[in-house]
Amino acid sequence: MSAMHARDDVFAAGEPGLAYHAPRDLEEALALLARYGEEAKVLAGGQSLLVFLSQGLIAPAALIGLRRVPGLDGIEERDGGLTIGAMTTQHALESDPTLRTRYPALAEAAQAIATPQVRQRGTLGGNLCHANPTGDPPAALIALGASIEIVNGDGARRVPVQEFFRDYMEPALQPDELLTAVHLPPPVGSAYLKHRIRGVDNAIVGVAAAIALAPDGTCSEARIGLSGAATTPLRAVAAEAVIRGKPLSDDTIQPAAEAAAQECDPLDDTEASADYRREMVAVFVRRALARAAERARQGDTE
Amino acid sequence: MAAPVDRVWTFLMDVPEMAGCIPGASDVRQLDATTYEAEVKAKIGPVSAAFGCTIAIVALDEAARAGVVEVRGKDAKIGGGVNARMSMELREDGGTTTVHVGSDIDVLGKIGQYGHGMIAKRAEAMLDDFAACVRARLES
Numbered sequence: 001m002s003a004m005h006a007r008d009d010v011f012a013a014g015e016p017g018l019a020y021h022a023p024r025d026l027e028e029a030l031a032l033l034a035r036y037g038e039e040a041k042v043l044a045g046g047q048s049l050l051v052f053l054s055q056g057l058i059a060p061a062a063l064i065g066l067r068r069v070p071g072l073d074g075i076e077e078r079d080g081g082l083t084i085g086a087m088t089t090q091h092a093l094e095s096d097p098t099l100r101t102r103y104p105a106l107a108e109a110a111q112a113i114a115t116p117q118v119r120q121r122g123t124l125g126g127n128l129c130h131a132n133p134t135g136d137p138p139a140a141l142i143a144l145g146a147s148i149e150i151v152n153g154d155g156a157r158r159v160p161v162q163e164f165f166r167d168y169m170e171p172a173l174q175p176d177e178l179l180t181a182v183h184l185p186p187p188v189g190s191a192y193l194k195h196r197i198r199g200v201d202n203a204i205v206g207v208a209a210a211i212a213l214a215p216d217g218t219c220s221e222a223r224i225g226l227s228g229a230a231t232t233p234l235r236a237v238a239a240e241a242v243i244r245g246k247p248l249s250d251d252t253i254q255p256a257a258e259a260a261a262q263e264c265d266p267l268d269d270t271e272a273s274a275d276y277r278r279e280m281v282a283v284f285v286r287r288a289l290a291r292a293a294e295r296a297r298q299g300d301t302e
Numbered sequence: 303m304a305a306p307v308d309r310v311w312t313f314l315m316d317v318p319e320m321a322g323c324i325p326g327a328s329d330v331r332q333l334d335a336t337t338y339e340a341e342v343k344a345k346i347g348p349v350s351a352a353f354g355c356t357i358a359i360v361a362l363d364e365a366a367r368a369g370v371v372e373v374r375g376k377d378a379k380i381g382g383g384v385n386a387r388m389s390m391e392l393r394e395d396g397g398t399t400t401v402h403v404g405s406d407i408d409v410l411g412k413i414g415q416y417g418h419g420m421i422a423k424r425a426e427a428m429l430d431d432f433a434a435c436v437r438a439r440l441e442s
């Protein structure tokens with residue numbers, strides 16, 4: 001049904017000479033990608049791709065739909081962590097009980113995307129490959145310590161998610177490669193907070209934090225992912241270093257928030273100025289750390 | 303840059319030479335004494351644009367080593383363009399030259415909607431690359 005929808009949308013966009021392929025397995029998909037090279041675009045949920053296509057910003061010769069490729073959809077527990085298929089919809093993420101309880105940062109990031117209609121069709125893989133620096137899931141996955149599985153004709157490899165975002169809307173993918181899955185390590189306390197003006201907007205800034213606590217209550221591990229804070233989703237390594245190994249209190253969280261504001265380099269645009277974004281990074285890092293820490297403590301007493 | 307002001311001025315006024323330092327520029331042609339045409343390619347994320355540009359020297363003060371250049375670029379395929387007005391002033395100080403550049407860049411049409419902040423950022427980066435290239439050519 002959704003494959004038909006995506007297809008109809010393409011033709012409604014009125015692109016003459018645009019070929020559409022619906023490969024039946026991964027091998028066929030990779031062969032098509034190898035054949036077309038830069039001339040083809042992978043079609044997942046179409047929520048970003050079809051906008052670019054209908055606005056004439058891109059003009060591929062072919063679309064390669066992934067809906068019929070088996071094995072790319074679903075959430076599976078593996079090695080104490082989780083493997084999420086690239087074609088898993090954003091709606092599936094926000095409503096998955098395991099994600100909501102054990103990886104709330106990702107469920108909250110998915111829920112923060114646009115409208116229910118967009119989330120019904122939009123996929124996790126498509127969101128990551130779109131690599132918008134103001135997207136929500138990238139920040140959450142950075143905080144959760146996710147890795148990305150990439151497949152080409154020679155096999156599969158994994159990269160840490162923050163290395164996947166090479167430049168503005170440029171994922172670290174070759175034209176003949178597919179993102180097939182996202183792997184999450186065992187869970188820690190996490191949260192994602194999004195600052196925006198209207199409900200359906202992209203983030204002015206978004207902050208995800210993940211915290212693990214040592215038995216004595218000090219922060220044994222901290223990761224912070226930022227949206228809207230640079231030309232790519234950003235990992236706030238300096239801020240993380242401020243709290244790692246320390247007890248979590250206002251005395252450590254405030255300096256960490258300031259460090260994050262220092263290390264980011266936001267864009268100045270019509271949505272918000274770079275200065276405003278920087279200020280909001282500090283505010284939301286503080287809140288996200290506090291919430292993640294609270295969840296880490298609750299997790300301990302379970 | 304570590305080069306005498308005359309040398310820098312001569313280079314910048316030789317538009318085909320100078321255009322060799324503009325990232326993505328090719329096919330420079332002179333239309334008349336003060337106007338040139340060039341193609342400038344730029345890519346931001348998945349979007350590639352090819353701007354057909356006219357470059358006009360609209361003010362020139364040889365004695366003061368100052369000038370104003372207007373660039374109008376249009377991408378026919380996507381729809382939209384970039385207009386830029388750049389003023390330059392060269393100052394010499396003991397064999398080295400400082401180039402003061404003022405720029406005013408407007409992004410028009412569909413291209414502008416795609417990501418105004420990112421386009422401005424990329425334009426700045428192109429200006430930095432241009433400066434680095436000019437330096438590399440003249441500081442020998």
Ligand SMILES: Cc1cc2nc3c(=O)[nH]c(=O)nc-3n(C[C@H](O)[C@H](O)[C@H](O)COP(=O)(O)OP(=O)(O)OC[C@H]3O[C@@H](n4cnc5c(N)ncnc54)[C@H](O)[C@@H]3O)c2cc1C
Pocket residue numbers: 041042043044045046047048049050051066086087112113114115118121122123124125126127128129130134135136137173177178179180200201202203348
């Ligand atoms: C109105 C609106 C508001 C939105 N607001 C937000 C928001 O607030 N926050 C947010 O995060 N997102 C937002 N989005 C984007 C949304 O999350 C998209 O669903 C997402 O960016 C793209 O996912 P998709 O599955 O639709 O991918 P598509 O649009 O089909 O593809 C996007 C890109 O990724 C490539 N691609 C897709 N899957 C793969 C794969 N498996 N391997 C390799 N390449 C692949 C495609 O070729 C294309 O270049 C919004 C979208 C709309 C339309």
